[in-house]
Amino acid sequence: MKTTANRKPTADAIKAFNGDPCLGHLSTPISDSAWVRNYLKNLPIYRPGLKALQRGLEIGAAHGFFLIGPFAKLGPLRDSEYANLAALASAIGLVFIAKAGMRLYGIATFSKAQKSSDPLETYRGWADLSKGFFKGGAVGALGGFVVLEILHLVGL
Numbered sequence: 683m684k685t686t687a688n689r690k691p692t693a694d695a696i697k698a699f700n701g702d703p704c705l706g707h708l709s710t711p712i713s714d715s716a717w718v719r720n721y722l723k724n725l726p727i728y729r730p731g732l733k734a735l736q737r738g739l740e741i742g743a744a745h746g747f748f749l750i751g752p753f754a755k756l757g758p759l760r761d762s763e764y765a766n767l768a769a770l771a772s773a774i775g776l777v778f779i780a781k782a783g784m785r786l787y788g789i790a791t792f793s794k795a796q797k798s799s800d801p802l803e804t805y806r807g808w809a810d811l812s813k814g815f816f817k818g819g820a821v822g823a824l825g826g827f828v829v830l831e832i833l834h835l836v837g838l
Contacts, residue, residue, distance in 0.1 A: 727802075734807040738814020742777065745815075746822025749773040754830055766834065770827040777819030784812035 697709050712718060722728060726740040753769035754760065762768075788808025801807030 734801040734810035735814040737802075738811040738816075739818035740814075742815035742818025742820075743822035743825075744818075745780070746773055746777050746819035746824075747826045748822075749776055749819075750823050750826035750830065766827055766830045769830070770823055773823035773826070774820050777816055777823065781812045781816040781819070784808060784815060788812065 700709070707713075726732060726737045729737075732740075750766075750769045750773040753772040754765050757765065757769055757772065759765045759768040785808065788805050788811075792803065792805040792808065794805050796804055798804050798807075802811065
């Protein structure tokens, strides 16, 4: 008969991060696993060696590409022949609004004279990130539009 002496009970699997309950973060088998840490480390916002503009381009392209779908299939013009075009305009508009919010965050949080080795801890870094986000988001939305138009031409 196997013993389960090595297994931790479920109640012990969730504990305060680093033993400090004041941090407000729970250490669970999911949030504290090496796989999740590695995944998060490879996201463009945390990946080392990228400039702020490159980070923004990559993040924006992914967001723009996936934003067009809900507008095309759930928007008010979903049954018209202009559904994909309206979705493209809506997705680019939403990316622009997000860019403005990122820019305002950079202005409100960091001063223009502040220097840091991490570009996302400076005003200029957030300005570059928001520029890249808008450019990448517009190109991503345009790519999504092309995919939707090709699917429409094929009959799907």
